[in-house]
Amino acid sequence: MMLIKLDINKNYILKTGPVLDGSQGCIINGAGNIFIEAGRIAAVTPGGDTGFPFTDPRREIVHLDLEGLTVLPPLVDCHVHLALDGKDFAAARKRWEQPEPIARQVQSELADTLERGILAVRDGGDRAGIGFATREQVTTGNLAGPVIRSPGFALRQPGTYGAFLGRGVEMDKLPETLDQLAQSGVNLVKVIVSGVVSFKEYGRVGPLLYTAAELNAIVQGARARRLPVMAHASSDAAVRLALEAGVDTVEHGYFLSREALQQMAAKGSAWIPTVIPVAARLNCRSENGGPDRQERLVLERTVARQLAMISEAISLGVTLGVGTDAGATGVEHGSGYLEELALYRRAGLAPAEIIRCATLNGAHILGLDWGVIKPGRPAALIAVTGNPLADIAALETVKYAILP
Structure with a gap:
């Protein structure tokens, strides 16, 4: 498992597999991207949409490849x-x-x-x-x-x-x-x-x-x-x-x-x-x-x-x-x-x-503002192999953990 502590002075683009939201209990986005700015989710976009107008584009952009993994709250x-x-x-x-x-x-x-x-x-x-x-x-x-x-x-x-x-x-x-x-x-x-x-x-x-x-x-x-x-x-x-x-x-x-x-x-x-x-x-x-x-x-x-x-x-x-x-x-x-x-x-x-x-x-x-993957929320995330909605045991295969 790789633990990533976000640097608030950097922007991040996560290329992901399905995105699973804790509040809705369903996949809210297929394979796509999560954009992170100042430790918070800036956008969740589908497929090949890799463009996003960061507030400060001068910041270094870090790309993380989570393709094929299901991303969900921690x-x-x-x-x-x-x-x-x-x-x-x-x-x-x-x-x-x-x-x-x-x-x-x-x-x-x-x-x-x-x-x-x-x-x-x-x-x-x-x-x-x-x-x-x-x-x-x-x-x-x-x-x-x-x-x-x-x-x-x-x-x-x-x-x-x-x-x-x-x-x-x-x-x-x-x-x-x-x-x-x-x-x-x-x-x-x-x-x-x-x-x-x-x-x-x-x-x-x-x-x-x-x-x-x-x-x-x-x-x-x-x-x-x-x-x-x-x-x-x-x-x-x-x-x-x-x-x-x-x-x-x-x-x-x-x-x-x-x-x-x-x-x-x-x-x-x-x-x-x-x-x-x-x-x-x-x-x-x-x-x-x-x-x-x-x-x-x-x-x-x-x-x-x-x-x-x-x-x-x-x-x-x-x-x-x-x-x-x-x-x-x-x-x-x-x-x-x-x-x-x-x-x-x-x-x-x-x-x-x-x-x-x-x-x-x-x-x-x-008392944490976690559990929902949407713009404005802290970018606290994990990525696992498989689909936990089909088999809860997929949560045993955590590959990445991201902390804001």
Whole structure:
């Protein structure tokens, strides 16, 4: 895969194959050209039309040959953990205190992410601030990587689930903590609303960790500081609590109900289902610490229900983003994304709908003006072999990634 970082002082002419738009889920242009000026799309033209009146024709023109490749908006992973590698949780945690090893780990993760055409990610936070520090390194150009949105660390009740995600914050310290986060430059607030899903007992989820009044205070406090809120919430009660409080996105959402999805659609909140962390557990053999027969049955039922609710969400008009929880055990950065897309296909979503979730919806959730290929939009693009509308697996063959 070739990564191209656009120079805003140059003009570009891309000779392309079919152009696939994330908003329409269809080919909007056959083989043709995309003209780029100052990092933005200036025109999309058919066939042999290679002439375009650039605003400043004195700039150097760079020609890129993407003929025969399908061009589309970049993929977006709405939920990752850059502080974890998905291979060994304990080993990754130890590296948090070792600057050189954690730097190598993160650099490898970012390379794997870009290699898959994932040009933006939203980090789910970590207690050590590694995801946030990585965002700073990428933003300043000291490290090659995708666009990163980070909450710094997650908010959680003291003594409850999520010690690796963030420190416990007493409610009387909430305003001070939110001020600190906002002043540090985080992109969003992450809050842990519930415990986690059991792999051994079907339908069991850790308890609610906030009251309605407490969660309302967190969301309103974030709003006052112009920060969106992502909520870790599984169980129908946790999802409904998060939605009533007005969170922007629900993360995981296992065992939510149709009524919760209807509420989600009405409120305009987005859902990031993160199926692959549970499904990945099924790939572990029992003799290597994987699930026994009973646990496997629980996992299979849990995955099947989540896929059914994904299909239901689409039918109800819920905005779905694609998030992998990359860094969770068994979910590696980059490759885990393609596995999540395959699960969406198993859920019955058409390739066009999956592409919309992976591109336009993801960009919207991260606050990026990507996902649509038309004049005036940032020229964030990828080029793949084959037609993803015919076979979503074509997204596995990214040949070029272009970042403005």
